Amino acid sequence: MKIPNLRQGILASTLLLSPSLTAAPVEITSPDGTNVLTVDDSDGSIRYAITSAGQEVVAPTPIGITLNGTALPHSKAKAVRENQVRETVKPVVPTFSASFPDAFNEKWIQFDDGVSLRCRAYDDGVAFRWETSRNDEEMEVNEDLRISFTEDFPVFFPAPNGDGFFSHQECLYPRMKVSETAGKKNASVPLLVERGDDRWMLVSDVNVEGYPGMWLEGTDSTTIQAVFPPYPLETKLDGHLNLKVAKAADYIARTKGTRTFPWRAFALTDDAAGLLTSTLFYNLAEPSRLKNTEWIRPGLVAWDWWNANNIYGVPFRAGFNQETYKHYIDFASEMGAGYIILDEGWSKPGPGGLLEVVPEIDMPALVKYGHSKKVDIILWMGSVALEHDFDRAFDQFSEWGIAGIKVDFMQRDDQVMMDFLYRTAEEAAKHRLLVDFHGGSKPTGLSRTWPNMVTTESVCGLEQNKWGGDANPDMAVLLPFTRMVVGPMDYTPGAMVNQQKNTFRPMNDTPTSQGTRAQQLAMYVVYLSPLQMLADSPTHYRRNPESLPFLKAVPTTWDETRVLKADVGRCVAVARRKGNEWFIGGLTSWEACDLELPLDFLGTGSFEMTVWKDGINADRNGNDVAVETRSVAAKDRLTVHLAPGGGVAAMIRK
Known part of the structure; x- marks a missing residue:
């Protein structure tokens, strides 16, 4: 069958409407021939295997789905249909690129009992999912999913915080x-697998709608077992934020008989750089369900919580009051930031308190003041409080004229909680509200399906420095190759007080970062989040004027990305373009490194490059940042030394 050429904006698919009888095994091969997903039912069970560039990565492994207590499928495949797609995707809200290919080969394997397995092979990975077409009004579902590796590969096994399945997934x-x-404790995904010779595999799930998220459990062999949070039958409120499962079913989902299930996705790359540009998880996600998306506006956000409203040098008492948040609005306006967040403290806590604004804040007046400065307001809330007043809350948000909500403390990804995420994103879209999910599941494609859901936390981010030491440079250089591959990541960078390893101490009300100032700036380029926080106090930003030109200029979405350096766990550097301007960001671990970065992505002519780099004393004092500007061309290179925990950020203009 001839494969059509890739043409922008054109779907080129072929469906063999006349099903052919199967000949086991069934092979699904990527368009470039590199990746192969094999499904074999010859021995009476359904087994899958994965091969990439001639290397078998996953050995034949049984899989199955149990519906109402019956393990299926229990027959050999009766038909296979084939499909090919060659198109270009233009995300509503770009992250690393304004467009990219969506090209795959697909086979849909049909069994008896209304069960089928849809399999896809892309140039950057493979995926499969169960589909059912049954008359059941309701099914109780369990799933058998394992990954039998062909070797005892090194893996980066995600260790979430929390108790069992109750977790913020800040791994x-x-x-x-x-x-x-x-x-080891059960691990949430994504799981990064080191295949050798700088070849990688990253495992996660996509389209987790009406279903629980996937977790992993180790065995005493080279097989990892997928496990899932069971369906919650009863919940109990612990405090005013934590809704815990008190009683669970012996099944993982309760669902209708005809549906598609989540994708089991395996990104496969020939080098670490490929992880930074993989589009597998986005391409597998359900397309946008919104018709009008012009109102969705990414941007910088001045944020109050990390810096504990620790503003000083002002003639008012800083705290949860009108003067403080007008000050944040003024600062956001100065920075060209489109938003401020009112985090925990603007309303009364707990169920029933969400719409009771503290008397020190006049919400309508504050929104009006923000609009006069071209700054919109995003409100923080706990998921329990939002659920308690769900419909009334969204109506009130619209009446106030706020622009978005930051929903926190889900801490579960069972079916009920995943349904909450979808309901919240959908209802927010009806009211033209952006959504930022914190304290819960990692991204599973929801930001494509409901593009007003612009970013997600589920990351060991800067906040950890308020009480611990996990958000350090060693973690910083792992995140682009792990958590960030599956979706936007609200790490909340921007600390203006920066410590080296030997001087860092956790401080809740006067927090600092680990690593250098230049590393904090570089995160705005390396880390992808359409809403990007300015986490520190306006006072600290104004007292560090050398950093402000970069922060005012750096975009939060990108038209193009070039990977300049990719060494998992050690060093990463990227160049990203927005319009006619290029930005470079580079990070290193606690181990210093020297970078020599090509500028061959620049077009013809001469350009002005401004560089923010570690100062000569940054290895002793993380605040030391040096700024220099020079003329460059495509033939030049950026040569720079990164101190321990260091970084480099650059802005290049014609």
């Missing part, structure tokens, strides 16, 4: 052999 990524995961 650490300890490196260990697959066999060493036995006995």
Whole structure:
């Protein structure tokens, strides 16, 4: 079958409407021939295997789905349909690129009992999902999913904070052999697998709608077992934020008989750089369900919570009051930031308190003042409080004229909570509100389906420095290759007080970062989030004027990305373009490094490059940042030394 040429904006698919009888095994091969997903039912069970560039990564492994207590499918495939797609995707809200290919080969394997398996192979990975077409009004579902690796590969096994499935999923990524995961706490995804010779695989799930998120459990072999939060039958409120499961079912989902299930996705790259530009997880996500998206506006956000409203040098008492937030609005306006966040404290806590604004704040007047400065307001809330007043809250938000909501403390990704995420994104879209999800599940494609859901936390971010030491430069250089691959990441960078390893101490009300100032600036380029926080106090930004030109100029979405350096866990550097301007960001771990970065992505002519780099004493004092401007051309290189925990940020203009 001839494969059509890729043409922008054109869907080129072919469906063989006459199903052919199967000949096991069924192979699904990527358009470039690199990746192969094999499905074999010859021995009475359904097994999948994955091969990439001739290397078998996943050995034949049984899979299955249980519906109302019956394990299916229990027959051999009766038909296979084929499909090819070659198109170009233009995201409503871009992250690393304004457009990219969506090209795959697909086979849809049909079994008896109304069960089928849809399989896809892309140039950057493979995926499969179950589909059902049954008359059941309601099904109780369980799923058997394992990953049997062909070798005892090193993996970065995500260790979430929390108790069991109750977690913010702000994961650490300890490196260990697959066999060493036995006995460890269950891990959420994504799972990064080191295949050798700088080849990688990243495992996650996509389109988790009406279903729980996927977790992983180690065994005493080279097989990892997928496990899922069971369906919650009863919940109990612990405090005013934590809604915990008190009683769970013996199944993981309760759903209708005809539906599609989440994708089981395996990104495959020949080098670490490929992880930074993989589009597998976005392409697998359901397309946007919004017709009008012009109102969705990414941008910088002045944020109050990380810096504990610690403004000084002002003639008013800083805190949860009108003067403080008008000050944030003024600062956001000066910075060209489109938003401020009112985080926890603007309303009474707990269920029933969400719409009771504290008397020190006049919300309509504050919104009006913000609009006069071209700054909109985003409101923080706990998920329990939002659920308690769901419909009334959204009506009130619209009446106030706020622009978005930041919903926190989900801490679960069972089916009920995942349904909450979809309902919230949909209802917010009806009211033209942006959504930022904190304290819950990692991205699973929701930001494509409901593009007003612009960013998600689920990351060991800057906030950890208020009480611990996990958000350090060693973590900083892991995140682009792990958590960030599956979707936008609200790390909340921007600390203006920066410490080296030997001087750092956690401080809740006067927090600092680990690593250098230049590393904090570089995060705005390296880390992808259409809403990007200015986490520190307006006072600290104004007292560090050398950093402000970069922060005022740096975009939050990008037209093009070039990977300049990709060394997992050690160093990363990217160049990203917005319009006619290029920005460079580079990070290193606690180990210093020297970078020599090509500028061959520049067009013809001469350009002005301004560089923010570690100062000569940054290895002793993380605040030391040096700024220089010079003329460059495409033939030149940016040569720079990164101090321990260091970074480099650059802005290049014609």
